[in-house]
Amino acid sequence: MLKPKFYLTTPIYYPSDNLHIGHTYTTVAADSIKRFKKLQGFDVFFTTGSDEHGQKIETKAKEMNQTPKEYVDGIVANIKKLWKMLEIDYDAFIRSTDEHHEKAVQDIFVKLYEKGEIYKDVYKGYYCTPCESFWTESQLKEDHACPDCGRETHIAEEEAYFFKLSKYRDKLLKLYEENPGFIQPESRKNEMINNFLKDGLEDLSVSRSTFDWGVKVPFDNKHVVYVWIDALSCYLTALGYGSENEEKFKEFWPADVHLVGKEIVRFHTIIWPALLMALDIPLPKKVFGHGWILFEDDKMSKSKGNVIYPEPIIELYGIDAFKYFLLREFTFGADGSFSREKFLQRLNSDLANDLGNLLSRTVSMVEKYNEGIIPSPNAEEEFDKNLREMAVATASKVEDHMEKLSFSTALEEIWKLVRRSNKYVDETLPWVLAKEGNKERLDSVLFNLSESLRIISILIKPFMENTSSEILRQLGITHESLWEDSKKWNEAQVSIVGNKVNKGDVIFPRLDIAKELIRLNEANQKLIDERAGAQKKEEKEEEPKKEDPKEEIEDLEELPEISIDDFAKVELKVAEIIGCENHPKADKLLVLTLKLGEKTRQVVSGIKKWYSPEDLIGKKVVVVTNLKPVKLRGVESRGMVLAAQDSSGNLSLLTPLGHVAGGASIS
Ligand code: MSP
Numbered sequence: 001m002l003k004p005k006f007y008l009t010t011p012i013y014y015p016s017d018n019l020h021i022g023h024t025y026t027t028v029a030a031d032s033i034k035r036f037k038k039l040q041g042f043d044v045f046f047t048t049g050s051d052e053h054g055q056k057i058e059t060k061a062k063e064m065n066q067t068p069k070e071y072v073d074g075i076v077a078n079i080k081k082l083w084k085m086l087e088i089d090y091d092a093f094i095r096s097t098d099e100h101h102e103k104a105v106q107d108i109f110v111k112l113y114e115k116g117e118i119y120k121d122v123y124k125g126y127y128c129t130p131c132e133s134f135w136t137e138s139q140l141k142e143d144h145a146c147p148d149c150g151r152e153t154h155i156a157e158e159e160a161y162f163f164k165l166s167k168y169r170d171k172l173l174k175l176y177e178e179n180p181g182f183i184q185p186e187s188r189k190n191e192m193i194n195n196f197l198k199d200g201l202e203d204l205s206v207s208r209s210t211f212d213w214g215v216k217v218p219f220d221n222k223h224v225v226y227v228w229i230d231a232l233s234c235y236l237t238a239l240g241y242g243s244e245n246e247e248k249f250k251e252f253w254p255a256d257v258h259l260v261g262k263e264i265v266r267f268h269t270i271i272w273p274a275l276l277m278a279l280d281i282p283l284p285k286k287v288f289g290h291g292w293i294l295f296e297d298d299k300m301s302k303s304k305g306n307v308i309y310p311e312p313i314i315e316l317y318g319i320d321a322f323k324y325f326l327l328r329e330f331t332f333g334a335d336g337s338f339s340r341e342k343f344l345q346r347l348n349s350d351l352a353n354d355l356g357n358l359l360s361r362t363v364s365m366v367e368k369y370n371e372g373i374i375p376s377p378n379a380e381e382e383f384d385k386n387l388r389e390m391a392v393a394t395a396s397k398v399e400d401h402m403e404k405l406s407f408s409t410a411l412e413e414i415w416k417l418v419r420r421s422n423k424y425v426d427e428t429l430p431w432v433l434a435k436e437g438n439k440e441r442l443d444s445v446l447f448n449l450s451e452s453l454r455i456i457s458i459l460i461k462p463f464m465e466n467t468s469s470e471i472l473r474q475l476g477i478t479h480e481s482l483w484e485d486s487k488k489w490n491e492a493q494v495s496i497v498g499n500k501v502n503k504g505d506v507i508f509p510r511l512d513i514a515k516e517l518i519r520l521n522e523a524n525q526k527l528i529d530e531r532a533g534a535q536k537k538e539e540k541e542e543e544p545k546k547e548d549p550k551e552e553i554e555d556l557e558e559l560p561e562i563s564i565d566d567f568a569k570v571e572l573k574v575a576e577i578i579g580c581e582n583h584p585k586a587d588k589l590l591v592l593t594l595k596l597g598e599k600t601r602q603v604v605s606g607i608k609k610w611y612s613p614e615d616l617i618g619k620k621v622v623v624v625t626n627l628k629p630v631k632l633r634g635v636e637s638r639g640m641v642l643a644a645q646d647s648s649g650n651l652s653l654l655t656p657l658g659h660v661a662g663g664a665s666i667s
Pocket of ligand 1: 010011012013014015021022023025026051231232234259260261262263264291292293294300
């Protein structure tokens, strides 16, 4: 039987710089859609690529003393390396410098010119160089700033070719009205209507003569084709449009969905459909404008030094944890704020505690109580029924969420089942059943847990392929699973009864967040330095960065807003300093002996620059008592004393105002 077709695209990225976590977000989302649709039985084609022309690239290459092509080749190699590292399953990587693409763009331009859709005139307007966009006065923000990037625009005049965009205004409004799903989410549609279409559309300048790096207008060599016409056409040329072999184009066009960031929705829902109408090419079915990933509510930018690269995260914690986090943490249509803390917390709670724990305890119990063989179930009891009903109903809920590209709720739905299964262990207490010798009931419990995990492994497959395979391997399942198999419970074709389980390593080890924050921060910084061509810093003789408590204080400044429950997790106490010595091996550290009620404990602190031991003995300080113990240059530290830091980096220890005994709690 012929499989239904599905075509999806990410934007083609500007290789003006290396890609960060924000760009990765779109590609990871697209990859999970591809895998989901494939699992459902669709024949899927997924296009990504690079948008290599334009003034910005030309300028950047000049700065680097390279030709534009030399410059982009380097970045494109890094982009491809990143997608490989993330196991992105794309079918076409289209470069706008590919020969067949450039030729097709020229043909498109000629065709539009010959049809009278493009004409020559003089353009005068407000031009934003970084965005390569002309704006009308009414579109500008205060102080003539660019409405897209907020930077200053300047008046520019040039002879140019124009596309008759204005005549498509009504057709576009009709398109939106007749196809309510065309622009998603709904709010972006209103934005397009109110900001761009309501007051009429102007014709679009579609050629540039102020720089060279682009596709030449074939009948007028002074001009290059406007970069957006060039870039949008990649969605067609990736399928072979305009080449000798248009088979894929015939099979897969029109696109089922273009995934794009919110700032480029305008190009995809106004210019793109108008252009396709002018070319008599069918229109894409949907454009989804997702939000931005911010770094702690701020836009990521190299100049602010807050760019988060994906490579260090993947290297330290693996692809699946990274993909899971991106899709689970952020609501696809809205902006979201990234922090390393959030990432590590999710890893610990959802992946280590929930999923990892469920797998390891299930497989261990099958090994311990049934010689590693998954038993067959006996009569169904209330808890079993409840678990089964939830398990077989999850797939269709995930389908509904995926239809809306609501990845985070799809994953939340799956995790409800993971948590339900863990609860089932607490309800049925298999170790008690084993002790009582209740083999019949124990068999049912072991089966039900394994069956639920089989279903979970299929449900997570589009998002976490490697983890899915590992669960299947541990459950001894060798046949290929289909999406529909996640709706079946104990049916012959998917039976796991009699399988020999294969216990493996813990799939997601629990992490010490404080330590990992430092590791992650350092790894990202190292990559930033490497990419900036910075000299690798010499290892210094002083304390390693990782163990410097002051460094930890700085890192905590990156924490997001927390609830009172989060705050309650930190145990703060008043302590009296009853002993204080210089650290034997480190110049900046003091070793404090603290008295908390009847107990004493040792804490190492990086405050030697500001205090000497005799200043401190007898003083009361505030200490975090439930930090995991660490060794600082070989001396154990069980807690952290709190200090305030002024703008010059000087530390001052915190102390209670009144008389409070050591050991008093702080809240
Ligand atoms: N080259 C154009 C797209 C042409 S498509 C025919 C372009 N490239 S881009 O590299 O600047 O951006 C590509 C995509 O990455 C956009 O969809 C953009 O929204 C997305 N992101 C860039 N930074 C982002 C975040 N911080 N968060 C989420 N996505 C963001 O535009």
